[in-house]
Amino acid sequence: MEAKVVEFDLGRVEAILGAEDRAGAEEYLRELPTSERARLLSRMDGDSREHLIGLLDAEFAADLIQGLGETQSIEILESVDADLAAKVVDHVPSDEQADLLSGCDEEVAEKILAAMSPEEAVDARELMRYEWDTAGGMMITEYLAYRETATVREVAEDMRSNRDKYANFDIQYVYVTGENQRLLGVLRLRDLVLARQDDTVVSLMIQNPISVEVTAGLHDLYHFFMEHHFLGLPVVDLNGALIGVLQRSDVEESMSEEATENYLKVSGLQGNEELRSMPLMTRSRRRLSWLSINIVLNVIAASVIAVNQDVLEKVIALAVFLPIISDMSGCSGNQAVGVSVRELTLGLVKPKEVRRVFLKELGVGLVNGFVLGLLVAVAGTIWQNGWFGLVVGTALMLNTIVAVLIGGLVPLILKGFKMDPALASGPILTTITDMCGFFFVLFFAGTLLERLV
The missing domain is CATH 3.10.580.10 (CBS-domain)
Known part of the structure; x- marks a missing residue:
């Protein structure tokens, strides 16, 4: 027998708010799974959400906030009255208080701190001095x-x-x-x-x-x-x-949060995680800051095709295989980026260990490049002829080697220069693998042009 799926009922919540039914509000929220609580709060407008939080007991509201993601919790605290936010934050553990207040707009955070109990505010300010990924930023001050x-x-x-x-x-x-x-x-x-x-x-x-x-x-x-x-x-x-x-x-939770943050950065989402309840222009600006850079880099990569367009015009079948070679090499490179970022995160590799990473990735690149190149060569041979298969297969093999080497080394190099490897590795990898892939295909095709046409 399948378990019944419980979903929030916005109409029921509005009725509870209209009746100012505190007991009913808490009882209903307790019935909802954590995921549905989060979904409910993300669907409510700012006034209704503030009304609901104000209706709840401060301790229960704090438990509700703690069950949400940090970004959504911060969004709620910024949208409600400072006095109400302070009552809620007062009941949150000290380490989470610091995280939430640090994530809020500075002016909002100061208003909340001013409205908090003096003892809690002093502790929160003290913890906010420390970086989130240090013992000071993660510790609690509730102890005996x-x-x-x-x-x-x-x-x-x-x-x-x-x-x-x-x-x-x-x-x-x-x-x-x-x-x-x-x-x-x-x-x-x-x-x-x-x-x-x-x-x-x-x-x-x-x-x-x-x-x-x-x-x-x-x-x-x-x-x-x-x-x-x-x-x-x-x-x-x-x-x-x-x-x-x-x-x-x-500590385990912070490691998980860092892994999530790195994943978002590799995906091009900067700053805190994005929620669709955020303002349109905020979401758009965050994404465009990444995408606009990628346009420039892709134009640079496409210039390789423009220089060799005469070859492409004579062997139009190459246009079918160019995106395959670019995409497959990019996937191989992203795997290497993921391993390097993960090892840097865990402290398993140092930025200076370039030679070790180079040799390790070279081995993987040679094996995977040969296998992938062979598969594409067979497909190219069936599609056109053996010479065509040789061109696309060799291009993919070489580009795969380049991709895994770049993917493995760039995060280390960026880390060595105090730059964020998770954020910058993707565009660099994409640009280099696209340029090299296009170059290999068109260069080999130009060399063997008489045998391809």
Whole structure:
């Protein structure tokens, strides 16, 4: 029996808003799958969306926001009143607060910060100082830490008296600090529960715990968590003072976000991810910034055909195979780009390792170029004759080798020059492979012209 597909009903939502039915709004939204909540909010106009968010309890609205993509969450926060946005952001974990506010327009972010509770605003401003792909940008500031002189009884009393506040903390460990908040040790909750009331936390803690500096990068942190089965790590500043906790799940999520961002860049979508609920001109401008550059590059590539158009006019069948050779070589090159960008992202290859990547890709290019060239040569022979097959097959083989070499090396070279390899590799690869492909085909055809006509 197939599960029933639940879809949002905009008419029902409008009726709920008209009746100012808070309980009904929360009940209905809880019935919807996360994907339908996101789709519903993207279909509502700004006034209705603000009305709905304002009708909900702030904590539930924060849960709703957290279930959406970051771009859509930012879009919603920018569209509602600053006081309402502040109430919602107040209930979001500290690391996500910083991400959302950093993504908002600067003027909007300042209005939201001004409307937030002073304590939350201070923490958010502090976290916004750090880059998103560092330990400081991913850490949370909701954690429990006690001075070395504290007893088990004092810790337990603090937990009981602040149970409502701590209920929303994701507590795995309790941290022990000394003078100037310097991290001294980590205390497991199990040891705390089983200890005598008069024991001091310093007598129970694990000394010299592993910690990470606030400036540690995403890729190094990802590799660390892959090698160790920790759920979280304390984050310290340059003086060894405890300032936050980094969770394994946040590092994995950031790696996934970076992979998505790289994919969008390779596809020519710059900045944050695009949603169709965004203004028309914003979406158009983002796409045109990529497409207009590609027009120029494609004109350059097409100039190779213009120079050799006399050959093309005499062997018109070449026009059928030119796009095949260009497209197949481009696909091969994009595979190499993907591998290089991925390895750079994971830290598996350094920009200086050009020779290693060259040799690795050369092997793949020779094998794949030979196979693809042979297949096209057979097709060309059937289509025209053996000489024609030789021309298109050899052109594809050579262009495939060029494509995988360019695709493998360009990201490294761009990275070495502090440029974004995911964004710039595609146009460079396309232009070079098109130019080389057209040149190989038309040069070989011109050389063997008497045998082709």
